Amino acid sequence: MKISCNVNVHHISRVEGHGNIHIKIKGGRVMEAQWEVVETPRFFEAMLVGKKWDNAPWICGRICGICSIGHTLALYFLAAPDFVNAGSVFPLIKSHPDVVARAARLKLLANDACDIIGGRRLHPTRTVVGGFTMLPDKGGLESIKKRLEDAMADLSQTAELFRSFPIPDFSRETEFVSLKGDGDYPFIGGDLVSTDGVRMKEHDYKKMTNEYTIDQSTAKWARLSRESFAVGALARLNNNFAFLHPAARELSESFGLRPVNHNPFMNNVAQLVECVHVTLDSINMISEFLDNEWDEPRQPVKHKKGIGVAAVEVPRGILYHSYEFDRAGKIVKSDCVIPTGQNHANIQHDLNALAAQSASSGKKDSEIELLAEMLVRSYDPCISCSVH
Amino acid sequence: MPVEKYLCVPLHRPKVAFFEFTACEGCQLQILNNEATLLDFLSLVDVVTFREAMQERSDDYEIAFVEGSITRTDEVKRLKDIRKKAKVLVAMGSCACFGGVNQLKNRFNNPKWVKEQVYGKFPVESEVARPLEDIVTIDLKIYGCPIKKEEVEKIVTNLVLGKSVNHPKYPVCMECMANENICLYKLGEPCLGPVTRAGCDAWCPGSRCGCWGCRGPADAANVEQIISIMEEHNFSVDTIIDRLECFGGFRGFAEELKKKTVKSKTKKKRAG
Numbered sequence: 001m002k003i004s005c006n007v008n009v010h011h012i013s014r015v016e017g018h019g020n021i022h023i024k025i026k027g028g029r030v031m032e033a034q035w036e037v038v039e040t041p042r043f044f045e046a047m048l049v050g051k052k053w054d055n056a057p058w059i060c061g062r063i064c065g066i067c068s069i070g071h072t073l074a075l076y077f078l079a080a081p082d083f084v085n086a087g088s089v090f091p092l093i094k095s096h097p098d099v100v101a102r103a104a105r106l107k108l109l110a111n112d113a114c115d116i117i118g119g120r121r122l123h124p125t126r127t128v129v130g131g132f133t134m135l136p137d138k139g140g141l142e143s144i145k146k147r148l149e150d151a152m153a154d155l156s157q158t159a160e161l162f163r164s165f166p167i168p169d170f171s172r173e174t175e176f177v178s179l180k181g182d183g184d185y186p187f188i189g190g191d192l193v194s195t196d197g198v199r200m201k202e203h204d205y206k207k208m209t210n211e212y213t214i215d216q217s218t219a220k221w222a223r224l225s226r227e228s229f230a231v232g233a234l235a236r237l238n239n240n241f242a243f244l245h246p247a248a249r250e251l252s253e254s255f256g257l258r259p260v261n262h263n264p265f266m267n268n269v270a271q272l273v274e275c276v277h278v279t280l281d282s283i284n285m286i287s288e289f290l291d292n293e294w295d296e297p298r299q300p301v302k303h304k305k306g307i308g309v310a311a312v313e314v315p316r317g318i319l320y321h322s323y324e325f326d327r328a329g330k331i332v333k334s335d336c337v338i339p340t341g342q343n344h345a346n347i348q349h350d351l352n353a354l355a356a357q358s359a360s361s362g363k364k365d366s367e368i369e370l371l372a373e374m375l376v377r378s379y380d381p382c383i384s385c386s387v388h
Numbered sequence: 389m390p391v392e393k394y395l396c397v398p399l400h401r402p403k404v405a406f407f408e409f410t411a412c413e414g415c416q417l418q419i420l421n422n423e424a425t426l427l428d429f430l431s432l433v434d435v436v437t438f439r440e441a442m443q444e445r446s447d448d449y450e451i452a453f454v455e456g457s458i459t460r461t462d463e464v465k466r467l468k469d470i471r472k473k474a475k476v477l478v479a480m481g482s483c484a485c486f487g488g489v490n491q492l493k494n495r496f497n498n499p500k501w502v503k504e505q506v507y508g509k510f511p512v513e514s515e516v517a518r519p520l521e522d523i524v525t526i527d528l529k530i531y532g533c534p535i536k537k538e539e540v541e542k543i544v545t546n547l548v549l550g551k552s553v554n555h556p557k558y559p560v561c562m563e564c565m566a567n568e569n570i571c572l573y574k575l576g577e578p579c580l581g582p583v584t585r586a587g588c589d590a591w592c593p594g595s596r597c598g599c600w601g602c603r604g605p606a607d608a609a610n611v612e613q614i615i616s617i618m619e620e621h622n623f624s625v626d627t628i629i630d631r632l633e634c635f636g637g638f639r640g641f642a643e644e645l646k647k648k649t650v651k652s653k654t655k656k657k658r659a660g
Contacts, residue, residue, distance in 0.1 A: 013443045016413050040410040040459050041514055046505035047492035055630055058600065062489045065414020065534065077420070077441060088442030090435065093427060104423040111421060119595030121421060122414050122534045126595045133596040213510035220507075384412055 001028050002359050007369045011038075012376055014078045014088070016066045017383020021351070021372050025359045033355035035348045035376070037217035039387040048334045053303055053325060054129055056334070060321070061123050063336065064385040071233065071271035071315055072110055074380040075158065076103035079268050082374050083165035099161065102154050106275075109147050113282075116140040132297040138290060145286040148279050155276050159251055162272055168371060171262045172353045174346055175225050176235035177208065179313050181243040185277060186236070187313045193239050195260050196225040202311045205320040209337050219386040221345040222337070228345035231317025232379065233270035234261065248277035264350050265378045271315075303329030316340055316382055340386035343379050350375055394549055402548060405437035405449035407470055409463045410490055410517065411456030414534045415481035416440050419453075422537040429541055432548050451476045451547065453530075457483040457490045457517045464523055471524040476547070479520045480540075482533035482602045486636030489533070490517035495633065519636065528553055531603035533635055536588050556586040557607040560599050564590035572598045578623050580631050580638070583609035604637025611641045625649050 005025035011018050020036040044063055048056060066073070076099075077089050086092055093100050111121040116136045118124030126133045179186035180193035192200045192208050200208050211220040223229065238259040241249065252258070252273040257266055309322040317339030324333040354375055358368045392399060406416055420426065420441060436446040452474035458464060471477055482488035493502045494516050503512055520526055530543060546553050560581040564571075567590055572579040579598035581590065585606040592599055605611065611632075618628045625645065633642035 011439055013439045013445075014441060016440060040463065041506065041512060042410055042459075042490050042517075043493045043502050043506055043514070044489075046496070046502040047489065049505065052626060052630060055634075059489055059492070059634070062412055062414075062533065065412035066417050081443070087444040088438070090430065090442060093430070104426065108423040111423070119597065120591065122418060125592045125597040128597075213507060218512060 002362055002368075003028055005358065005365050005368055007365060007372060009369060009373060012373055014081070015377055015381050015383060016064075016385070017381070017387070019376065019381070019383050021369075021376065023351070023355050023358075023368060023372060025355065028359055030352070030355045030359050033348075033351045034216060035344065035351050037219045037344060037383060037387065039218055039383050041218050041387050042384075044388045045334045045336060048323075048331045051331050053301070053323075053329045053331065056323060056331065057127055057129060060334075060336065061127075063338070063388045064382055065122060066382055071275050071380075072103070072106040074315070075162070075268060075271055075275075076100075076107070078380065079374075079377055080161070080165075082370065082377065102157060106151060106154055106158070109144075109151055112147075113144050116144060128298065130299045130301040135294060135297045141286050141290060145283055145290075148283050148286070151279055152276075155272070155279060158275075159254075159272060162269060163255070167263070167269065168265045168374065169263075170265060170350075170354060170357065170375075172264070172350055173262050174349070175229040176238045176260065177224060177229045177231050177342070178236040178239045178318055179311060181240040183243070185240050185243040185245075185281070189311065192311060192318070194224055194229065195235075195238055198224060202320075203309045205309060205311060205322070205337065209320070209342060211337065211341070216348075217344060219338075219341045219344055219383070222342040223345060228349045229342065230264070230346040230379075231339045231342045232267055233274050233315075233317075234264070234267040235317060236313060237261075237270045237273060244273065245277045245280045247280060248273050251276055264346075264375060267378045267380070271380070314339060316380055316385075317342060336388060338382070338385045338388060340379070340381045340383060343381065344386065347376060347379055347381070399432075399548065401432065401434045402450040403436045403446070403448060404433045404451040404453065405446070405470075405474070406435070406440070407437070407452060407454045407466075408440070409454070409456030409467065409484075410459040411481070411483045411488070413440055413455065415455045415484075415530075415532075416453075418534050418537050419540065422541070425541060429544070432544060447473055449474060451478065453478045453480045454484055454520060455480045457487045457519055458523055459490065459514050459517050461513070461515070467520065467523055476527045477520075477524065478528045478530060479526045480530045481535050482531070482604075482635040482637070483517075484520050485529045485531055486604055486639070487517045487519045488602075488635055491519075491636040491639065492633065493517060529555075531555070531585060532588055533602035536591065538589075539587055558586050559606040559609065560584045560586050560588065560590050560593065560603070562586055563588070564593045567594060569593050570596075572596065573617070573621055576621075578618055578621070578627055578631055580614065582617070583611050583614045584637075585609075598631075600631055600634045601638050602635040604635070605641075611638065615641075615645060 007023040009021040018039045022034045024032040114121040119126035176195040180191040209222045211222050214221050241259045255269045257269050305327045307324045311320050320337040322335040326332050436449050452470050479485050543553050563586045564581050577598040580601040581599040584599050584601045585603045629642050632638040
């Protein structure tokens with residue numbers, strides 16, 4: 001029994017953006033457990049108003065500086081140090097040089113693939129409305145394919161590393177929202193689905209997210225069938241397990257990760273499983289590209305009055321963009337619902353449960369603090385995006 | 389191997405700290421990029437604070453790298469505090485140097501409307517988006533959205549070695565031509581390459597994406613000339629303004645062009 005505890009984390013480290021954690025336990029009871037989002041808003045949805053349609057990807061791409069590089073960064077640079085008692089990946093350069101070299105190799109591969117396809121790894125230059133300004137050269141794609149094949153060994157060693165980490169034993173039943181696969185593991189478009197049985201079309205995204213404002217956060221929060229829901233790797237996996245590549249599914253099962261899994265700390269394992277899936281998927285896609293004729297990369301765009309909505313799965317979960325244009329092709333209204341924004345309420349409710357669990361155990365303040373930080377990091381939150 | 393000496397003189401590894409204000413944190417992520425030279429880079433400095441990557445923090449630092457623009461009163465206070473502690477304060481990226489895309493909301497001159505667009509009636513504190521130098525003295529700027537790691541490496545090496553840091557005075561167009569790229573005007577794309585400060589190695593034009601001026605004006609940039617070049621290529625005034633006002637470095641020019649357009653429109657109306 002934990003009689004009293006006082007944890008205050010100001011601007012939690014190794015996450016993107018600014019969030020605070022407060023936990024107060026008194027007389028064995030949780031008095032406070034709060035996830036506070038203090039990021040300054042940038043007002044992207046307002047700044048786009050009056051801009052021509054071609055500005056949207058260029059400006060909105062700046063919502064995030066980290067999302068373009070996905071899971072490998074999160075696993076090694078943000079999550080892993082907690083399990084080896086380090087404050088960052090930097091001291092591991094000396095103590096675990098082979099691990100850091102592997103981390104750098106995997107991150108570099110993702111970065112190089114972004115460079116070759118998008119023009120650069122951060123705020124891509126080639127992606128425009130209508131397609132791409134130019135296509136990757138075949139030699140570049142061939143070398144990426146070769147490196148993806150080699151990366152499978154690195155990923156299986158990453159799996160061994162994470163197998164040696166004690167994933168905290170914690171579970172809280174919640175709802176998981178993602179795109180619904182239709183024969184394939186979903187990434188772009190399609191129906192929206194939840195583990196509570198909700199199914200909707202993309203254009204009904206507002207009914208799927210039900211955004212609301214709350215005093216403890218400059219990001220809007222979301223809910224669906226219950227007080228909160230989760231998006232991201234674990235949500236995708238929980239909803240689309242059957243569509244994973246067999247090797248990825250096998251890896252998932254070896255960690256005891258099967259749908260529906262309600263342990264938020266397993267999100268890191270789900271990220272790893274997805275790394276294996278997308279590596280194999282990318283190898284197939286590149287082979288298909290290389291074997292076929294290529295179309296003109298940029299199709300002409302004719303603007304007209306109307307509203308467009310799209311949902312995609314990005315590393316941290318389902319992302320919605322909606323734009324309304326006038327006759328001249330200028331943006332009248334825009335709306336972006338960011339994955340981490342949808343996760344904040346779920347983080348808060350997990351934190352409540354984690355604090356209650358801690359209150360009934362005798363853990364030290366520092367252990368509770370670490371556990372709370374690990375919980376937030378397991379979501380791999382992108383807080384500045386969520387506020388945007 | 390860590391670099392310990394330069395020309396037989398032992399190197400001093402300065403304590404450096406990274407901070408971010410209103411931003412996407414992409415510039416800080418760029419610091420962790422370039423995996424091939426990352427270890428060399430890290431051996432050159434002693435990173436004592438870097439919230440996005442490490443848990444440890446320290447207030448004892450010599451060089452502060454600051455990303456983001458300033459949009460809230462608590463940020464003003466934090467920035468002034470950093471200024472007090474740092475010997476050298478580096479503004480990192482377009483948001484820190486010019487306000488970046490964040491300053492696009494300033495153009496409405498209507499903070500209440502801006503807030504309502506996003507939050508409705510929910511009260512949120514946010515001021516005009518400002519670059520760092522509106523609040524404190526800046527010792528050095530690293531341009532770009534995002535910053536380019538190769539350039540950061542060069543600048544930091546010079547800082548550590550006590551050499552002066554000189555930005556190119558010429559425009560992106562020169563780098564673009566040296567790289568033998570097809571001129572984007574020939575492909576029907578607008579481009580601010582002829583007036584934007586070089587140093588990015590024509591990053592965007594190299595991918596056939598016309599320059600948006602994220603690095604701000606080059607020395608003696610002839611912005612009036614580029615405006616007439618864009619007009620000659622039949623780009624609308626709106627397109628020219630979109631380019632000029634995107635990152636804040638050319639904001640004054642964009643404002644002027646807007647005023648002129650309004651004037652000529654009223655003139656035309658009167659004449660009609």
